[in-house]
Amino acid sequence: MIVNPNLPKPWLTLVGLGEDGLSGLSDASLDALMVAKFIFGAPRHLGLAQELIGARGVAWPVPFSTAPLLKLRGQPVVALVSGDPFWFGAGGSLLHDLKPDEWCARPNISAFSWAANRLGWRLEETCCLGLHAAGLAQLRPLLAQDVQIIATLRDGPALDEAVAFLNAEGWGKSTVWALQALGGAQEVCQKLDIAAKLPFGFLAPIMIAIHAMGKHGLAHVPGRDEGLFYHDGQISKSPIRALTLRALGPRPNELLWDLGAGSGAVSVEWCLAGGRAHALEKHPARVENIIKNIAHFGLDRRMQVQCADHLANLPSAQPDAVFIGGGADMALINQVMERLAPMGRLVVNAVTLETEALLTQAQATFGGDLLRIELSKAQALGTLRGWHASRPVVQWSVKK
Secondary structure, three states: OOOOOOOOOOOEEEEEEOOOHHHHOOHHHHHHHHHOOEEEEOHHHHHHOHHHHHHHEEEOOOOOOOHHHHOOOOOOEEEEEEOOOOOOOOHHHHOOOOOHHHEEEEOOOOHHHHHHHHHOOOHHHOEEEEOOOOOHHHHOOOOOOOOEEEEEEOOHHHHHHHHHHHHHOOOOOOEEEEEEOOOOOOOEEEEEOOOOOOOOOOOOOEEEEEEOOOOOOOOOOOOOOHHHOOOOOOOOOHHHHHHHHHHHOOOOOOEEEEEOOOOOHHHHHHHHOOOEEEEEEOOHHHHHHHHHHHHHOOOOOOEEEEEOOOOOOOOOOOOOEEEEOOOOOHHHHHHHHHHOOOOOEEEEEEOOHHHHHHHHHHHHHHOOEEEEEOOEEEEEEOOEEEEEEOOOEEEEEEEO
16 A cells, blocks of 8 residues: 555555454444445455445455456445454455555454454464464474464364364363454354363354463474485485585575475475475475475475476576585586576585585586585494494585
């Protein structure tokens, strides 16, 4: 929304509506509803405001599309959305085809604010998730001792699924609340015994609040244990992966190409640090493992995998970082260096003498750092103990 007195008045107003209906709206929101010729919304929202909007209400099509709304461009239109349009709301979805001066927003109290105020939780210290259209696996990286989570859910049965997930993952000692229609006549804020059968009858809109207790959860640094991943043995050892992520330097929203991805563990750890990843792996069985890892860590919105030979099928989007875990040659390195974004990072790990020689040549051409990593682990040696050495890894890293 851009406020400029010299520009025409926006034709579209996004009005955040709570479960308290018209009584919870500001004067500006009510004014927008009064003058609108058409008022779009989900059936639930239209019902909450029916007294005022009458026959002007238009339900969103299924599947969802903004096409009917865009056909009315230039006429006064209101789109009713839940609470705060841009806090896990529909605002972002509605604005793809609009210019900044075409719309304005009148936010209301978000469902997350209602929940935090019912529970007495500091919202800035609470993880907020939109799980009404996403998998429960997105909880897995967040769950840790004493963490507080508030999440929207699809419907009542999804509450049962969420509780079953917590129990299956070892979080059965957590304190959990079901939160229904907060701020409205059908409000419910009920503490649950998740070890017992849940009561029936919860309705949308519904949320779950979790005070996690029971185990430690995932570490928040790279180098997570290999046992957390689906793999066939083709996976970077935890210390090697930690050093690889250090060299790649993940940053929020940056894109990684993971070429010869194996299990996809490097991509997973990159995405858990806030980035996005495109993994390429030519072996179908390993691609299946990568797909399982994406689902397991709830990364379907951040990570994708392609079954392909990377030399002939490099992704189209420009990468901020590239990891070559297998199949490196000078032709591929040249291509990657051309495609890397400015200040982009390339990291290649080698375990064979031939690839070591390649990396020595690459460093002479492009610069960067060569690091030789040798790891040994104490193991039983008869009745005593001795060091068991892993194959050394040579790592070349360079910044464009």
